[in-house]
Amino acid sequence: MRITVNLFIIFVIAASAFFVVYIKHVNRIMNIEIEAIDKKLSTEINDYKNLLDKKTKILNKVLLEERITKDLNMVLPSKDRIIYLNSIE
Numbered sequence: 001m002r003i004t005v006n007l008f009i010i011f012v013i014a015a016s017a018f019f020v021v022y023i024k025h026v027n028r029i030m031n032i033e034i035e036a037i038d039k040k041l042s043t044e045i046n047d048y049k050n051l052l053d054k055k056t057k058i059l060n061k062v063l064l065e066e067r068i069t070k071d072l073n074m075v076l077p078s079k080d081r082i083i084y085l086n087s088i089e
Contacts, residue, residue, distance in 0.1 A: 068074050 065076065068076070
């Protein structure tokens with residue numbers, strides 16, 4: 001009777017040790033997946049911010065041109081009509 005109790009206690013201790021190792025393994029795998037997802041999210045957020053920046057620059061340029069033409073009645077000349085003067089003597 002005493003041997004079976006001792007064997008049962010040893011079995012429970014061994015099972016709990018294996019369970020702890022398994023939990024640590026699962027935890028490590030989950031942390032690796034979380035880090036990968038976090039890195040992907042960070043990249044997507046940076047891409048989104050870059051796109052918003054480009055959108056803002058384009059929108060500002062368009063709005064500026066519209067305001068110039070509307071408020072000042074000025075038109076930006078085409079590239080072939082622009083004269084560049086060389087200021088070097």
